[in-house]
Amino acid sequence: MKWTTPYWSIRLFIVVATAVSSFSATAQVSKTSPSVEVPSTKVTLGAIRWDNWSLDSPYGQVLADPGLRERVPYYTQRLPNGNLGFPGNTERALNADVHYAKAAGLDYFIFGYYLESAAWERDPGRAAALNRALTNFVRLPDKLGIKYALNFNLSFPSRDVPMVSAAISKALLGSDYMRTSDGSAPVFFLVNTLATWSKGLGGEQGAKAALNDIRDRVKATTGRDLYLVALLFNLPETGPVAHSLGFDAVSTYATALGANGKSLPYASCAALARNAWQAAAKDGSGGFLPTVTLGWDYRPALRDAQEKKNRKPNPDWCEAATDEEWTQQIRDAINEAANNPRNDRFRSVVIYAWNESSEGGWIQPTLSEGVRRLEVIANAAGRHPTIPPFKLAWPTRIDPKTCPVGSSSISTTTAGAGCKSANDLMTMAWPCPPGMQIAGEELRRDPSEEGEKIPIIWQERLCTPQSR
Template structure:
């Protein structure tokens, strides 16, 4: 990763009802790697589940972060704060509501816990589509420090259009990202860590509801063009983007989104990153 310009990796991370992490094997392997110091790491809290079910469960999870992850030198930080990506703003809002809390209240508690451990706080990044409610209203009012996204399937420019179809090619998917980037960069009051994609195809997992959406696959060449378009936005908005692109994904083979070397493409996706960002 490091040799191809990748600075940090964001690991999907799950918290079980039994108050312990799930599917932590990738992080465990990372910690054992002798050269892990070359690529920093962060967590994407995959909160699209039934947790947290209570305030106590949330606090136990945050305490785990503070004890086992945040002290590590290679943890990715912004403004000195360890960064935690939130998969779903909506899911967290609904889970918090179920036990009489709000996202803002939970983040306040988490930040107080972090400060009690000698940290300056936690930098929470919420996933969002390019819609007015999440970007201009809910997120800024509920304790988020920045926005990004796991992935997009269609683009918006402020108004949520439920009947807008998903992309049917990588060209359409790329256009959807560009539409979303441009609206959020113009309208968001918070920083926006630019999400990028290597494509989409759910065929390995049985296919998307719209089969044509699974044609949204890239080549190393079209992926590079996508990254160059992202780079233009970084140069236009260096402060708002923190000059950061978050690529989905390293090895999400079940959804056709990967840059990990394969028999088909070899190292060409990684080479595309290095070519697009030669100074990184």
């Protein structure tokens, strides 16, 4: 089906516009204020999610390269046809994500939300599939205090305002939705080009009316006020316009770069972001959420035919960062968020990203990096919570006919030769979070996650706190 505004277009949005177009990509590293002046407890940390990772999605094959193991998510598995599967939207993966996020000191996820509307020739079924990760997150019985916020990744026409309002109201009925200091609910909108976004709502006056209508509808349904955040590019120019439309704060999805086919040291990429922060703080008339971009390099995504068709072919990219460079950037962002007097309602940092693996920004554990990025964020923010014991579970490549797992599980240490999983360089990395250790591993026989009657062998790993 042809989509007037395709569901994959969020990835194009980030490429065609740059968050730092007012600054040269070769700018010198700007001077920064000393780190850690502000306790991180005064600032919340949110991570952007892009959840088009599923077993039935061919998109994941862009990562099917041993040279990209630092990007390949911990949950990757080998499918019967030999391809890699990326079940990142399953409940077991979301349960692991919650524990990893808690260990990193994050406060909330920013879920990309796709309105299940048929407007502009869109497919509501496809939107529901893209929202599956959020659905499974909400179903988790224990989220360890990790909250969430919605990010409307696509623009929408005026007739969909009631549907937008209903989606927000439904989310606010639960206790896991993020709150600002005054109890309002933050809602993000990936606006990209303000003129185009507003056009779908009838122009600037229509956009103002739509935002007010959304506020009023949600208030009438839930009793909650909203804190609306526009994710923009070219902030010095677009930020003031967004505030005039009625957004309470502005931010950006990521610090994107140009299309000259060259690399930039991470220090230069970080400096570009800080320059944008300073410009937004100087020229803005409302709240501002600084974004920490952990990496930017979408060259692997060009292996997908659709991505190659819609992205610039010669992107610039950020070189890999050191732990120290990430730490500095995170602490600078925390200070920026805390010291801006217009952030009194919501002092927060947006981190790009939890799982933008093909685009170059991720926090989640990967095959070769393990939990490195979780540790960096936790150390930078000075947050090291104690996490209760829990189990990770994933399907193995063990033939059930050769492994005598009956009605009860068996220990991997006592299992016979037929219970050994095939060695696969591109799968099987479900690490315990930082501060936790493996306390036991067992195999069990159960149906597959698709509910098929034919059982498979699952591996369970018990993670427990390390003694300190």
